[in-house]
Amino acid sequence: MDKKTLKHIAELSRIELTDKELEEFTPQMETILDSAKKLQEVDTSNVSPMKRHISFDDLREDIAQDSLSQGDVLKNANYKENGYIKVYGKIFGSIEES
Amino acid sequence: MENSKYDIIIGLEIHVQSKTLSKMFCSCATNYFEKEPNTHVCPTCLGLPGALPVPNKRAIELCILLGLATQCDIDNEIHFDRKHYFYPDLPKGYQISQYKRPICSDGYIDIKDEDGKKYTIGIERIHQEEDVAKSTHHTESSTGQKYSLIDYNKSGVPLIEIVSKPNIRSAYQAKEYANRIRQIVRYLRISDADMEKGQMRCEPNISIQEKGKWEYKDNGIAPIGDYKLNTKVEVKNIGSISAVEKSIKYEIERIINTIEKGENIIQQTRGWNADKGITEFQRSKETADDYRYMPDPDIPIIEIAQKDIERISKEIVELPNEKIERYQKEYDLSDYDCTVLTADREISNYFEDIVSLLTEGKDIQKAAKLASNWVTGAVFSIANDKKIDINEKNFPKEDLIELIKRFEDGTLTRNKAEELLRRSIDKGNPLPKLIKNAINEAQKSATNLGDIVNQVIKENEKAVSDYKSGKQTTIGYLIGQVMQKTKGTADPNEAKSVLIEKLNG
Numbered sequence: 001m002d003k004k005t006l007k008h009i010a011e012l013s014r015i016e017l018t019d020k021e022l023e024e025f026t027p028q029m030e031t032i033l034d035s036a037k038k039l040q041e042v043d044t045s046n047v048s049p050m051k052r053h054i055s056f057d058d059l060r061e062d063i064a065q066d067s068l069s070q071g072d073v074l075k076n077a078n079y080k081e082n083g084y085i086k087v088y089g090k091i092f093g094s095i096e097e098s
Numbered sequence: 099m100e101n102s103k104y105d106i107i108i109g110l111e112i113h114v115q116s117k118t119l120s121k122m123f124c125s126c127a128t129n130y131f132e133k134e135p136n137t138h139v140c141p142t143c144l145g146l147p148g149a150l151p152v153p154n155k156r157a158i159e160l161c162i163l164l165g166l167a168t169q170c171d172i173d174n175e176i177h178f179d180r181k182h183y184f185y186p187d188l189p190k191g192y193q194i195s196q197y198k199r200p201i202c203s204d205g206y207i208d209i210k211d212e213d214g215k216k217y218t219i220g221i222e223r224i225h226q227e228e229d230v231a232k233s234t235h236h237t238e239s240s241t242g243q244k245y246s247l248i249d250y251n252k253s254g255v256p257l258i259e260i261v262s263k264p265n266i267r268s269a270y271q272a273k274e275y276a277n278r279i280r281q282i283v284r285y286l287r288i289s290d291a292d293m294e295k296g297q298m299r300c301e302p303n304i305s306i307q308e309k310g311k312w313e314y315k316d317n318g319i320a321p322i323g324d325y326k327l328n329t330k331v332e333v334k335n336i337g338s339i340s341a342v343e344k345s346i347k348y349e350i351e352r353i354i355n356t357i358e359k360g361e362n363i364i365q366q367t368r369g370w371n372a373d374k375g376i377t378e379f380q381r382s383k384e385t386a387d388d389y390r391y392m393p394d395p396d397i398p399i400i401e402i403a404q405k406d407i408e409r410i411s412k413e414i415v416e417l418p419n420e421k422i423e424r425y426q427k428e429y430d431l432s433d434y435d436c437t438v439l440t441a442d443r444e445i446s447n448y449f450e451d452i453v454s455l456l457t458e459g460k461d462i463q464k465a466a467k468l469a470s471n472w473v474t475g476a477v478f479s480i481a482n483d484k485k486i487d488i489n490e491k492n493f494p495k496e497d498l499i500e501l502i503k504r505f506e507d508g509t510l511t512r513n514k515a516e517e518l519l520r521r522s523i524d525k526g527n528p529l530p531k532l533i534k535n536a537i538n539e540a541q542k543s544a545t546n547l548g549d550i551v552n553q554v555i556k557e558n559e560k561a562v563s564d565y566k567s568g569k570q571t572t573i574g575y576l577i578g579q580v581m582q583k584t585k586g587t588a589d590p591n592e593a594k595s596v597l598i599e600k601l602n603g
Contacts, residue, residue: 012388014184052398053175056406062156064120064127073136073144073250083135084247087186087233 001029104306104357106350107319108266109330110342112279113299114289115229116160116256122228123151123194123254123397130251131295143254145189151396153178157256158201158400160288161226162410164258165202167282167417168221172407173201176226176400181389186248187230195259197391200225207282208419209274214433219275220263222317229255252296258288263317264303269350273343276300280339281418285443293338300342305330306353306363328357329365333377336370345370348377421446429453429466438474445488448495449473455499472502476516484523497522497529504533509540544596547580547588551596554579565601573597 003022006029010017017025070083079086118128124142141149158176165172179197200223211217231253233246260279266272280298283289291298311325321327331353333345349368356363368377416424421440425431431439440446449469456465477493486492501519504510510518510533518536522529554576555562565572573594580593 008388012182012184012390051393051395053401054398055401056155056158056403059155059158059400060120060125060152062118062120062154063125064129065125067126067138067140068144070134070137073139079245081247083137084249085136087246087248088243089245 001026001033103309104354105309105312106267107264107305107307107312107330108268108272108346109264109303110262110266110272110275111301111303112260112262112276113301114258114260114279114283114291115297116157116258117287117289118154118156118160118256120154121254122154122157122226122256124149126254128255130255133251135247135249135251138251139253143189144250145191145253151194151394153397153400154256158226159410159413160256160286161201161224161258162402162407163286163413164260164283164288165205165224166407166411167286167414168202168205168207168224168260170202170205170221170224172402173199173203174402175199176201176402178226178394178397179391180394181227181391183389185230186246187233187253189231189250189253193227193230194394194397195227196225207275207278209271209278211274212268212270217271219271220265222261222263224258224260227257227259229253229257258283264319265314266302269343269346272302272346273339276342277339278418281441285415285417286413293336300336300339301332301334302336302342302346302349303330303332304346304349304353306350306357328353328363331363331365332367334367334369334380337372341370341372344375345377348375352377415443418446425466428462429470430463431466431470435470435474438478439470442488445473448488448490448493451495452498455495456502468502468506472498476519480520480523486523492523493519494529500533501529504537509537543588544592547584547593547596548600550580550583550588551593551600554583554597555600562601 003026006022006026007017074080074083074085077085079088115128120126121128121143124140126138126140126143128138130138142151153176162172177196177199178194180192181195181197182192184191202224203222205221205224206218207221208216208218229252231248231250233248235244235246237244262275266275280291283291283298289297293299305319305328307319307328308325311322312319312327313322314320319327331349333349336342336345353363365383367380367383369380370376371378418440422433422436425436425439426433429436439449452469452473453462453466456469473488477488477498480486481488481492498519501510501515505512505515514536518529518532521527522532558576558579561572561575565576576597577590577593580588580597581590584593
């Protein structure tokens with residue numbers, strides 16, 4: 001982990017870090033990655049993946065049900081306008097919409 | 099656009115919203131169009147912590163159905179992955195999509211090229227994902243602060259992504275390909291694919307390379323020797339099939355001009371401006387996308403059995419390409435008629451019904467020609483003017499058959515018949531009543547015409563004897579007299595024939 005990688009990761013999450021913060025966080029991130037590395041040392045070659053398998057018939061049938069009320073949806077929003085959730089700031093940057 | 103020095107290489111990404119009742123991973127209704135914002139939303143599609151996505155069976159069936167219809171290989175397991183990016187339209191911070199194992203891969207569809215020849219466009223993959231929320235961007239007038247308004251109703255609607263191979267070689271082919279995809283999803287009722295409503299979105303990527311300096315390799319293109327490939331440009335915000343062609347044409351010219359000026363093409367996304375007919379720079383893409391894909395731990399691996407595929411393939415119906423072939427063989431119709439009549443499943447079914455109703459006691463090709471004339475002529479024109487669909491409700495088949503028969507036996511002229519058909523839509527007058535009235539009126543005026551002709555003959559003894567002694571031109575004078583008496587309402591041709599009949603009789 002170097003400062004450049006950390007800066008990139010921060011940008012992807014729309015977090016602005018000062019040089020001082022980058023300096024401070026880089027070694028901390030290093031420690032986290034080291035811990036993960038330790039886990040990866042465990043030999044799992046004989047352990048099958050934990051991911052569950054289901055069959056097609058187990059899938060949810062296409063039936064529409066009631067949603068939350070608009071009031072409930074907006075309850076936790078800091079800002080709202082005419083039923084919309086309002087978001088301030090330039091979070092948008094250059095990341096793409098799908 | 100044709101330039102001997104360069105090759106045009108286009109890939110097309112198409113998204114279609116599936117026509118399911120509920121969303122991809124929750125039970126919220128998908129019919130959000132023009133509904134109050136944030137009323138079709140639950141903890142799952144709002145991305146609240148702890149909510150669990152549960153895949154929609156029908157949505158996955160529709161994705162497989164499209165794969166089958168486009169000759170794709172269907173995977174025997176479905177794996178969902180998380181695609182991470184941070185944006186307010188994506189409440190979870192990731193979109194559930196598919197990365198390494200799309201449900202469908204390596205298919206193709208056939209189109210007709212500009213010269214009428216068959217051209218096959220490869221499909222790299224078709225995968226299932228979820229739509230994002232709708233955001234609109236504004237500026238607060240009092241403070242000048244920028245803000246966005248978010249409506250999560252669209253968030254989580256099933257979305258199918260179709261990625262072509264980069265073997266589309268002209269703007270025309272791209273348009274035909276998009277059109278064919280739209281036809282197929284409509285025929286199979288996978289999606290309404292209304293581009294204006296955002297149910298279908300097309301995003302072409304275009305690159306221009308020097309001829310002979312590149313080759314196809316691993317679903318992409320690679321340079322030959324030390325040639326450096328020009329980067330590709332993506333175009334977004336395309337709101338119609340015709341804009342697919344227009345925007346690509348514009349881009350090809352723009353890129354070639356840039357290259358000719360000796361400038362570098364930067365990797366970028368551009369937006370199509372339909373009003374101005376140009377593409378506009380949106381953003382450059384200096385770094386490769388970094389979506390940090392990972393398997394979604396919330397969703398188990400779904401096994402697809404052969405019996406599932408068999409069940410789903412029963413939904414495949416005769417597709418436009420096959421229909422066109424059959425129409426040519428069975429009905430002997432022109433290329434144009436076949437293309438127009440098969441463009442829409444409902445219309446082609448309607449047309450085929452008319453043909454079989456007309457065929458009784460008639461040659462099938464004659465019946466088809468007649469049906470085709472009426473459907474692509476009067477019916478299309480009226481449906482277009484009135485902005486109505488061609489179906490049993492708007493154009494009852496039995497009534498149309500009656501009208502065509504009356505035209506065939508000469509009771510009604512083509513103009514009169516078309517006028518009646520139009521009026522039957524206009525005022526909601528049932529066509530059989532209009533036909534009956536028209537026939538009655540015609541008979542009545544015919545009787546009247548007979549009386550008037552008798553009168554004219556009586557009042558113009560000299561002209562009549564002139565005519566009878568061989569001075570044929572006098573007939574014109576007599577027709578004039580009839581027209582005068584009927585105040586111009588009689589049909590001069592009819593007046594003439596009735597006159598001749600009576601004079602000779």
